[in-house]
Amino acid sequence: MLPAQGSRPSHRPGIRGTRPGPAALAVILVAFTAVIASAAAVVPWSLAAGRACAAPAPASSAPVSLSIGFRDPAVLWLQLRLTALGLYSGPVTGYFGTQTQAAVRAFQRARGLAVSGVVGSLTSRELGGMVWRVPIRKGDTLAAVAQRYGCTVADLLKANPQVSNPDRVYAGQMLTIPVPAAILALVPSGGGTAGDASVPATATGLVTQAPKVHADQAGQGTTAPVAPKSLSASVVTPLRVALTFNDGPDPAVLPAILEVLKAHCVPATFFFTGKEMSDHPEIVREVLRLGHAVESHGWRHEPMVGLTEARIGVYLADTARVIADLTGGAPKWFRPPGGAVDQAVAAAAARAEQQLLWWHNIGPLPTDAATVTLMDRYLFDGAVIMLPAADASTATYLGPMLERWIWSGACFCRLDEPLGITWGW
Numbered sequence: 001m002l003p004a005q006g007s008r009p010s011h012r013p014g015i016r017g018t019r020p021g022p023a024a025l026a027v028i029l030v031a032f033t034a035v036i037a038s039a040a041a042v043v044p045w046s047l048a049a050g051r052a053c054a055a056p057a058p059a060s061s062a063p064v065s066l067s068i069g070f071r072d073p074a075v076l077w078l079q080l081r082l083t084a085l086g087l088y089s090g091p092v093t094g095y096f097g098t099q100t101q102a103a104v105r106a107f108q109r110a111r112g113l114a115v116s117g118v119v120g121s122l123t124s125r126e127l128g129g130m131v132w133r134v135p136i137r138k139g140d141t142l143a144a145v146a147q148r149y150g151c152t153v154a155d156l157l158k159a160n161p162q163v164s165n166p167d168r169v170y171a172g173q174m175l176t177i178p179v180p181a182a183i184l185a186l187v188p189s190g191g192g193t194a195g196d197a198s199v200p201a202t203a204t205g206l207v208t209q210a211p212k213v214h215a216d217q218a219g220q221g222t223t224a225p226v227a228p229k230s231l232s233a234s235v236v237t238p239l240r241v242a243l244t245f246n247d248g249p250d251p252a253v254l255p256a257i258l259e260v261l262k263a264h265c266v267p268a269t270f271f272f273t274g275k276e277m278s279d280h281p282e283i284v285r286e287v288l289r290l291g292h293a294v295e296s297h298g299w300r301h302e303p304m305v306g307l308t309e310a311r312i313g314v315y316l317a318d319t320a321r322v323i324a325d326l327t328g329g330a331p332k333w334f335r336p337p338g339g340a341v342d343q344a345v346a347a348a349a350a351r352a353e354q355q356l357l358w359w360h361n362i363g364p365l366p367t368d369a370a371t372v373t374l375m376d377r378y379l380f381d382g383a384v385i386m387l388p389a390a391d392a393s394t395a396t397y398l399g400p401m402l403e404r405w406i407w408s409g410a411c412f413c414r415l416d417e418p419l420g421i422t423w424g425w
Contacts, residue, residue: 064120064186065118065119065120065186066078066096066118066119066186067096067101067117067118067119068096068097068098068101068117069096070095070096071094071095071096072094072096072182073094073150073180073182074180074182074183075094075095075096075100076092076093076094076150077149077150077151077179077180077182077183078096078100078104078119078127078183079092079093079094079100079103080092080149080150081127081132082100082103082104082107084132084134085107087103087106087107088100088103090103101117102117104117104118104119104123105117107123107126107127108123111126111407113126119183119186120186121186124183124184124186126407127179127183128179128183128184129404129407130404130407130408131176131376131379131404131405131408132176132177132179132408133174133175133176133177133376133379133380134149134174134175134177135171135172135173135174135175136169136170136171136172136173136174136175137171138171139171140169140171141169142156142157142163142166142169145175149177150180151177151178151180153166155178156175156177156178158178159175159176159177159178160175160176160377161377162377163175174377174380176376176377239379239380239381239383239408239409239410239411240381240382240383240411240413241379241383241384241385241405241410241411241412241413242269242383242384242385242412242413242414242415243266243267243268243269243385243387243412244268244269244270244271244335244357244359244384244385244386244387244415245257245268245269245270245271245386245387245388245389245394246271246297246301246335246337246386246387246388246389246390247271247272247273247276247297247301247337247388247389247390248270248272248273248276248389248390249270249272249276249277249280249283249284249287249389250276250280250389250390251280251283252392253389253390253391253392253394253395254283254287254389254390255283256392256395257389257394257395257398258286258287258290258292259395260395260398260399260402261290261292261398261402262290263399264399264402264403264406266402266406266412267291267292267293267412267413267414267417268292268293268412268414269292269293269294269295269333269414269415269416270287270292270293270294270295270389271295271296271297271333271335272284272294272295272296272297272323272389273297273298273299273300273301273319273337274296274298274299274300274315274318274319274321274322274323275299275300277294277319277322277323277326278322281326284326285326288326288327292414293414293415293416294323294326294327294331295323295331295332295333295334295335295357295415296316296319296320296323296331296333296334296335296354297319297334297335297337298315298316298319298334298336298337299315299316299318299319300315300337301337301390302337303336303337303338303340304336304337304340304344304345305340305341305342305344305345306342307344307345308344309344309347309348309351312344312345312348313348313351313352316334316348316349316352316354317352319331320352320354330353331354332354332355332415332416333354333355333356333357333415334349334352334354334355334356334357335356335357335358335386336349336356339358339359341356357384357415358384359384359385359386360378360383360384360385361375361378361383361385361386365387365388366397366401367393367397368393368396368397369396369397369399369400371397372397372400372401372404373404375401375405376404379405379408379410
């Protein structure tokens with residue numbers, strides 16, 4: 001029989017109809033807490049921990065090295081760079097496959113690194129230290145060049161301060177391609193160099209551990225290029241550079257410069273003044289003994305602009321006489337002090353049958369090894385570089401600059417060497 005509407009149902013026998021009192025609630029709460037504590041001892045958990053598990057902090061995705069199976073814009077740049085060096089002929093896909101690995105090994109072998117096929121800190125440092133210059137193609141814009149080489153226009157302008165107007169570039173203009181931050185940031189964990197040597201190499205430079213086979217692109221072959229014996233001679237197209245020095249000879253400064261040139265087997269042409277050569281003939285003979293050339297810088301290191309053609313002619317003749325006495329031949333080149341020329345200077349030089357010669361590196365010079373990159377923009381075939389021969393700081397940055405340029409394809413030569421190139425203006 002159903003209860004009447006609104007009436008209370010009667011409780012079943014044995015079940016109390018009253019609510020638990022405060023004492024009972026306390027007992028229940030203590031028991032519940034004990035159960036939770038017991039569970040926590042087995043599976044530690046908290047609301048804070050639960051939130052952490054639900055949304056873990058993102059781990060750093062920066063690689064410590066580039067190797068087989070890696071896909072990244074940095075690999076794209078790597079493939080382009082190795083292609084320019086003549087070491088890679090595969091597809092430029094941004095995927096690190098066996099062809100890329102073989103090209104990296106060839107690069108490491110040529111540079112005297114451990115041959116692992118892995119791009120870590122040492123290999124990336126070598127790549128980053130090489131100047132990469134490319135000509136602008138017809139119809140190119142800076143944006144197009146930046147897109148082609150995987151960099152930004154801002155990075156391109158930073159690497160090429162000679163570009164004063166980014167909207168005005170011309171075909172044939174040489175640009176330095178910047179190294180991407182991803183390559184420069186390949187720092188091995190723990191401060192070591194494991195990134196380069198994670199694959200063992202034998203004393204002969206051959207990898208002893210067979211790599212897994214991954215093509216750089218489906219359907220592409222995996223033939224490895226043959227590593228050259230010398231990267232500067234066999235891979236990079238030689239860039240003929242005339243290294244010249246102005247002023248002197250100063251016996252307090254020049255010996256240090258000569259030592260650097262000798263250590264790097266680099267010939268040079270020295271433009272000395274007649275007065276200093278007559279005062280220090282012994283150091284001129286040493287310059288000649290080391291295989292360098294000597295040309296005319298006038299009688300003193302003073303501008304000739306404003307002098308009469310006759311007076312300038314006397315200075316040139318006196319200097320030529322000193323050079324002939326020391327070298328056995330007449331000077332072919334004349335570099336006016338300070339590069340200053342007027343009609344009288346040009347006429348006197350022509351009458352003396354000495355060709356005027358200036359230089360390409362207009363602007364600030366390096367001050368130490370850390371600033372040699374200032375010169376990178378002037379590394380091109382046919383460049384004439386001028387450095388001061390009477391400045392003590394020249395010897396401090398000359399060595400690092402020569403090393404950087406030699407590994408970037410520079411072939412240094414004297415002005416009198418028959419290399420099929422026309423020096424001068």
